[in-house]
Structure formats: C-alpha cells, structure tokens
Amino acid sequence: MDRFVVKRSAEEPGGDGKKPRLEEEAGGLPHPSQPSQEIRAQGLSLEYRLLFGRAEADAIFQQLEKEVEYFEGEQTKLHVFGKWHNIPRKQVTYGDPELTYTYSGVTFSPKPWIPVLNHIRDRLVLETGHTFNFVVINRYKDGEDHIGEHRDDEKELVPRSPIASVSFGACRDFVFRHCDSRGKNATRHIKPIRLQLAHGSLLMMKYPTNVYWYHSLPIRRRVLAPRINLTFRKMMAVDKKESILTT
DNA sequence: CATCAAACAGTAGA
DNA sequence: ATCTACTGTTTGAT
Numbered sequence: 001m002d003r004f005v006v007k008r009s010a011e012e013p014g015g016d017g018k019k020p021r022l023e024e025e026a027g028g029l030p031h032p033s034q035p036s037q038e039i040r041a042q043g044l045s046l047e048y049r050l051l052f053g054r055a056e057a058d059a060i061f062q063q064l065e066k067e068v069e070y071f072e073g074e075q076t077k078l079h080v081f082g083k084w085h086n087i088p089r090k091q092v093t094y095g096d097p098e099l100t101y102t103y104s105g106v107t108f109s110p111k112p113w114i115p116v117l118n119h120i121r122d123r124l125v126l127e128t129g130h131t132f133n134f135v136v137i138n139r140y141k142d143g144e145d146h147i148g149e150h151r152d153d154e155k156e157l158v159p160r161s162p163i164a165s166v167s168f169g170a171c172r173d174f175v176f177r178h179c180d181s182r183g184k185n186a187t188r189h190i191k192p193i194r195l196q197l198a199h200g201s202l203l204m205m206k207y208p209t210n211v212y213w214y215h216s217l218p219i220r221r222r223v224l225a226p227r228i229n230l231t232f233r234k235m236m237a238v239d240k241k242e243s244i245l246t247t
Numbered sequence: 248c249a250t251c252a253a254a255c256a257g258t259a260g261a
Numbered sequence: 262a263t264c265t266a267c268t269g270t271t272t273g274a275t
C-alpha cells in the first residue's frame with residue numbers, strides 16, 4: 001500500500017492538521033463517508049468526495065440505466081496489438097454536437113445531451129466551478145468488466161483541464177500507476193495508488209495527473225453488481241485543435 | 248522514424 | 262483452488 005498524502009479540504013471546518021487514517025483499510029482506500037480528500041503524490045493530484053447522497057444517487061443510477069443508450073456494432077470493438085477485441089464493458093459518449101473524441105485510432109461523435117446527464121453536469125459546475133462539454137460513459141456489468149491501464153491524453157482535451165469522474169452503482173477498485181514504474185524496465189519504483197470509487201462519488205483528476213499516471217479499473221470477480229462511470233471533460237472543437245498545432 | 252498501445256493470454260505467487 | 266498482478270505481445274497508427 002502506498003503512503004500518499006491526504007489533506008482535508010479547505011472548506012471543511014475543524015481541520016486539526018492530523019493525517020486522517022484511511023489508507024490501511026482493506027484496499028487502502030478513502031472511504032465514501034469522508035467529505036472531501038486530496039490525494040497527492042509526485043505529479044499526481046486528485047480530489048475525492050461524495051457528490052450525491054444515497055437516495056439521489058439511487059435515483060440517478062436508475063435513470064441512467066433507463067435512458068443511456070450505449071454504442072453498438074463496430075463501435076464496441078477495439079484494435080490493439082494487431083488483434084480485434086470486443087471491449088469488456090459498454091461505452092458511449094455524449095456532448096456538444098461539434099466535438100469529437102479519438103482513442104486508439106477511432107473517432108467518436110457524441111450523442112446529444114439528455115436530462116439526467118445535464119442534471120449531473122449542473123451539479124458538477126455548482127460543486128467544482130468547472131464546466132464540461134463532453135462525457136464518456138462506461139458501464140461495467142459486473143466485476144468481470146474492466147478497463148486496462150491508460151492515460152486520458154487525447155489531443156482534443158483542453159490543456160490542463162481537470163477530468164471529473166462520477167460513479168454510480170457497485171463500488172470498484174481504481175488503480176493509478178506512475179509511468180516510470182511500469183514494466184520490466186521501470187526506472188523508478190513508485191507504488192501504485194489504489195482507491196475505491198463509491199456510489200455517488202466524484203473523483204477529480206487534476207493536472208498534471210494524466211501526464212505521469214496511468215489508471216485502470218481491474219477485474220474484481222467478487223463484484224456482482226453493475227457500475228456506471230461518467231468522465232466529464234472539457235474538449236476543444238476541431239478548428240481550435242488545428243490552430244493549436246500551428247501555433 | 249521511433250514509440251507504444253483504453254486488448255488478452257500466460258504465468259507466478261499469494 | 263481461486264484470485265490477482267505482472268509480463269509480453271508485435272503491428273498499425275501517430
């Protein structure tokens with residue numbers, strides 16, 4: 001388990017400067033009952049908090065299950081290391097119509113916003129002061145569904161903009177690993193950072209986290225219930241992207 | 248041209 | 262007997 005630094009947020013009264021104990025529990029994880037936690041390591045800057053209470057989170061989860069329409073057909077397949085695979089989860093993007101999103105050589109167009117997504121987005125603006133124009137939704141039907149290590153380094157992202165990851169449904173482990181500590185030829189030994197992302201929670205991934213840290217949602221066979229994760233982003237429109245390349 | 252991968256499969260160790 | 266973590270992939274895109 002890693003020793004990452006945890007600080008109470010500024011708005012929480014009664015901060016006594018003591019380090020809250022949270023990393024020695026079952027998976028070394030901030031538990032959702034704590035209001036707001038900063039998680040820092042070299043080049044990593046996260047903020048974890050509960051965004052919705054139980055009842056509201058339940059209602060949103062049900063609405064997401066009813067109203068979100070996931071990609072089908074070709075958009076459910078991925079070409080990696082010379083082979084085609086079905087992605088081990090369901091996925092879709094919603095957002096402002098002029099935006100696009102590319103990863104692993106595939107470009108996605110967003111579906112138009114729907115009320116439940118606007119509801120979450122409005123809450124994010126209220127609680128974080130940041131605006132978002134795009135969201136990637138991943139649905140993990142159970143602990144077998146997962147996502148491998150990657151960075152959110154798409155060129156369409158507004159430079160240095162934070163990514164807001166909102167979770168509903170089953171609580172899942174979430175792992176960060178530093179780019180220099182991966183693989184056999186790792187140049188540094190930086191321990192992975194493990195979190196749990198609970199029902200109704202928000203994880204803010206702030207600059208420069210995605211420059212140095214990969215993250216993944218590993219398989220957890222004991223998890224039997226579905227989880228829906230929404231990563232809200234701030235993207236640039238096409239003309240803006242081109243102009244930045246020539247500037 | 249060098250880098251490297253949003254995937255899995257195989258293996259070792261707990 | 263599971264489960265998890267880690268390594269290698271090897272080819273096309275960037």
